[in-house]
Amino acid sequence: MAATHADRQLHQMFLADSDCELGLSADTASPPPFVSVQRWDHPKLLFDVVCKLADMDYVVFHGTIDTYGDRAHQEFYIRHVDGSPIRSEAERQWVI
Structure with a gap:
């Protein structure tokens, strides 16, 4: 059994501790996401x-x-592990 890398464990703890709810409102249109790394x-x-x-x-x-x-620009094309695309605007907002 392979040991989990320490950074990977940290990410898993953050995920477990975050409030990852998909209950975001998709009623309003929003501008494209902008992420700034300080x-x-x-x-x-x-x-x-x-x-x-x-x-x-x-x-x-x-x-x-x-x-x-x-400056740098990162763009990712993602899908669910089962191969399906993002299913709703609320899910898209959650991922952003």
């Missing part, structure tokens, strides 16, 4: 994001990372 030298950011998505039972089937100057 700490510019965040090591393993890609690892952290992919682990969090995996903990939420999603898989990344494609992704892009673009950098320009002092």
Whole structure:
């Protein structure tokens, strides 16, 4: 049996402790998500994001990372582990 990496365990504890409810309102239209990382030298950011998505039972089937100057843009194409897409606007908002 393989040991779980310490960072992975941390992500699993965060997931267990978070209030991951899908009860978000999908009645209002919202602008596209914008994520800003305040700490510019965040090591393993890609690892952290992919682990969090995996903990939420999603898989990344494609992704892009673009950098320009002092900025970076990460884009992930995800689906459920069973291969199905996101099922509702409320679920989409929850993932964001």
